[in-house]
Amino acid sequence: MQATSYWHADAREHEVIVIGAGVAGLSASRELAHRGVDHVVLERGVIGGGASTRNAGFLMRGAADNYAAACRDFGRQTARDLWRWTEDNLALLRDAGIEQLDSYRARASCLLALQQTEAEQLEASRDLLAQDGFEVGWQTAGDDALWSSDLARVGLINPNDAVCNPAELIRWLAAPVFERIRQGLAVHDLEPSGDAIRIATSAGDYCAKRVLLCINAFAPSLLHSLAEHIVPRRGQMLALDAPGVRLDHAYYINHGHEYIREAGDGVIVIGGCRGLFADEEVGEADHTTDNVQNALEDFAASTLSRRYPVISRWAGAMGFTDNALPMISSVPDTAEQIWFCGGFTGHGMSLAFKTAQAAVAQMLDGTPCLFSRELNPIPTPPTSRTSP
Numbered sequence: 001m002q003a004t005s006y007w008h009a010d011a012r013e014h015e016v017i018v019i020g021a022g023v024a025g026l027s028a029s030r031e032l033a034h035r036g037v038d039h040v041v042l043e044r045g046v047i048g049g050g051a052s053t054r055n056a057g058f059l060m061r062g063a064a065d066n067y068a069a070a071c072r073d074f075g076r077q078t079a080r081d082l083w084r085w086t087e088d089n090l091a092l093l094r095d096a097g098i099e100q101l102d103s104y105r106a107r108a109s110c111l112l113a114l115q116q117t118e119a120e121q122l123e124a125s126r127d128l129l130a131q132d133g134f135e136v137g138w139q140t141a142g143d144d145a146l147w148s149s150d151l152a153r154v155g156l157i158n159p160n161d162a163v164c165n166p167a168e169l170i171r172w173l174a175a176p177v178f179e180r181i182r183q184g185l186a187v188h189d190l191e192p193s194g195d196a197i198r199i200a201t202s203a204g205d206y207c208a209k210r211v212l213l214c215i216n217a218f219a220p221s222l223l224h225s226l227a228e229h230i231v232p233r234r235g236q237m238l239a240l241d242a243p244g245v246r247l248d249h250a251y252y253i254n255h256g257h258e259y260i261r262e263a264g265d266g267v268i269v270i271g272g273c274r275g276l277f278a279d280e281e282v283g284e285a286d287h288t289t290d291n292v293q294n295a296l297e298d299f300a301a302s303t304l305s306r307r308y309p310v311i312s313r314w315a316g317a318m319g320f321t322d323n324a325l326p327m328i329s330s331v332p333d334t335a336e337q338i339w340f341c342g343g344f345t346g347h348g349m350s351l352a353f354k355t356a357q358a359a360v361a362q363m364l365d366g367t368p369c370l371f372s373r374e375l376n377p378i379p380t381p382p383t384s385r386t387s388p
């Protein structure tokens with residue numbers, strides 16, 4: 001093994017250790033730094049190497065599906081709180097200076113219905129949102145590339161949303177806490193040791209009073225007790241060289257299963273089609289597949305009315321929860337020393353900045369929030385007895 005130079009010698013004991021340097025881990029680190037808490041971030045790859053630089057860069061209000069579906073699935077109060085949470089998330093990012101990024105654009109998002117049933121749900125969503133005091137727009141015609149395809153029926157507009165290049169967002173989030181991030185250092189095991197946690201890594205042991213896991217899709221492979229709560233699913237995207245194609249909004253189509261937007265310089269990015277191959281699109285692997293990529297190309301050709309050359313293809317692993325809400329939880333049987341923040345169910349760029357702050361508040365101050373969950377301890381297997 002290569003010896004670590006004196007200059008890289010690192011303090012091994014900290015108040016808090018964050019695992020994972022994606023949008024959640026970096027947001028948590030910024031919050032800890034703001035509170036003056038001694039901590040480091042351990043990242044097995046490079047900063048943002050997980051889903052956080054492999055997404056579409058939508059900073060959207062709400063969840064993947066529409067507000068009427070959320071009221072049905074979560075109840076009206078939780079849906080309302082979730083929508084406000086995402087609005088607050090973007091407001092907090094703006095307060096922190098996200099508008100300085102070259103790639104940041106204030107850009108209304110549009111939930112676009114191609115089918116009558118979804119159109120009816122969007123109409124109901126529009127009315128519910130207005131009743132609950134949210135700003136909402138409505139569109140029945142347009143002349144950008146999507147509306148010109150004649151497939152679009154109606155669009156529900158979230159007027160105050162934004163988009164950005166997620167890689168630039170991650171560099172910006174990391175900059176003030178860069179000195180605290182240890183890259184290329186995989187955590188293999190976590191073990192309670194007295195009033196601390198021993199963290200076994202590819203570069204030796206670390207130790208902390210508290211550990212915050214921000215590893216989203218990858219949580220089950222580190223802590224098996226999280227496997228029943230977090231399911232890793234793959235999302236795939238591609239970029240098209242489509243000079244002159246105009247899209248007036250960042251579009252969510254088919255209940256958010258497909259998404260498409262301009263990325264500047266004549267490039268259109270599009271993602272989704274995982275629902276067509278749901279059984280194949282599970283697990284942590286972040287390679288592309290022909291099935292999904294071909295489906296994405298076909299979907300792009302039908303909605304943009306012609307085929308454009310593909311200039312890039314990629315995939316990322318997302319953590320889904322059973323109730324489709326993010327999760328802040330202490331890990332059972334760890335005396336509230338190990339915490340998890342994740343399960344963003346495909347929406348972490350729009351949720352994680354505020355959610356990570358809330359996770360730090362709960363871990364350090366005991367303040368619960370909308371996404372706090374108590375996980376049941378893992379039942380101890382009965383001890384086998386020899387018959388008398």
Ligand SMILES: Cc1cc2nc3c(=O)[nH]c(=O)nc-3n(C[C@H](O)[C@H](O)[C@H](O)COP(=O)(O)OP(=O)(O)OC[C@H]3O[C@@H](n4cnc5c(N)ncnc54)[C@H](O)[C@@H]3O)c2cc1C
Nearest residue numbers: 020022024044050051052055056058187316347348349350
């Ligand atoms: C194709 C695609 C499109 C998407 N589009 C959008 C979008 O437009 N808008 C939106 O809001 N969301 C979108 N998402 C979802 C969003 O990207 C994720 O919810 C978000 O990035 C999750 O951030 P995270 O920090 O929790 O996890 P990640 O970014 O996955 O970070 C986890 C980190 O933990 C590290 N790690 C894992 N295991 C270990 C270990 N044992 N030791 C040390 N480090 C470890 C990983 O290397 C990784 O860097 C999309 C996702 C995909 C895949």
